[in-house]
Amino acid sequence: MNHPIMTCLWFDKQAKDAFTFYESVFPDIQLISENPFTVNYSLAGKRFMHLNGGPEYKINPSISFFYNAANEAEIDRIWAQLIEGGNIMMPLNTYPWSSKYGWVADKFGVNWQLMLDHVSGDKVYPSMMFTEDNNGKAAEAIAYYTSIFPDSKTVHLSPYGEGGADVARHLSYAQFELNKQTFGAMDSSHMHAFSFSEGVSQVIVVxxxxxxxxxxxxxxxxxxxxxxxxxxxxxxxxxxxxxxxxxxxxxxxxxxxxxxxxxxxxxxxxxxxxxxxxxx
The missing domain is CATH 3.10.180.10 (2,3-Dihydroxybiphenyl 1,2-Dioxygenase, domain 1)
Known part of the structure; x- marks a missing residue:
């Protein structure tokens, strides 16, 4: 498998508008190709495709994207642009896992987790939230995916502790690689009005x-x-x-x-x- 795994974002007639917005937000974005149906680009080396798929599916927080900022000025600037017309999921602040971190759903519904203190992995990568019937299955899913894809491995598993924010031993954060590309995963037992959907898909080109x-x-x-x-x-x-x-x-x-x-x-x-x- 020589091709990178690409992420597809499903839009209703807003594929180009979303790309134009991200082009103004992120410093390391490059257009690859476009037509009336799709826009293909690279963001910090991660391949994305925007699809004008229609109104059938919506993007939701079940799959978000970590973006590891280079410095405090960059994270502040990107955050200010992404929250305009968007929805703050977790405020930009200091947390135990990062000196500066925030989670925002932008005005197109795409979820971004901005962070400083990046220690490993790609600068940009998708992260899967296992909720509802899938809650508690993140570790199982990681083992499943890494058994299928070449050049794969589990990088880090961090479970919730006893008396923590969620179910003990479920994963609060995990990082793994498929085809040498970084992915994240976590479990959440909290009530959510969303689950995995066609709004965000992973594209395997062979x-x-x-x-x-x-x-x-x-x-x-x-x-x-x-x-x-x-x-x-x-x-x-x-x-x-x-x-x-x-x-x-x-x-x-x-x-x-x-x-x-x-x-x-x-x-x-x-x-x-x-x-x-x-x-x-």
């Missing part, structure tokens, strides 16, 4: 049908297949397993309509059928 079959079979085990390469794993987290050749077909005005029609008929991607549909 080169061969064998790789598609491998990830599809493992991640749908206990989960459910969707359409157009989408699936939900047994924890309800959404993934897309797509061939790298799709980008080539979608960037060509002649083959893009053919590719779109072909994959709309698919659940799991079949590369041979996609290539046959795009023959000129």
């Amino acid at each position: 080169d061969t049908q064998e790789e598609i079959d491998y990830f599809w079979d493992h991640l749908t085990d206990g989960g459910s297949p969707g359409k157009c390469g989408w699936l939900k794993d047994k924890y309800g987290i959404s993934w897309q397993v797509v061939p790298s050749s799709l980008g080539k077909f979608m960037s060509d005005p002649e083959t893009a309509p053919k590719a779109t029609y072909a994959f709309l008929q698919m659940s799991k991607f079949i590369i041979a059928d996609l290539e046959k549909a795009c023959e000129k």
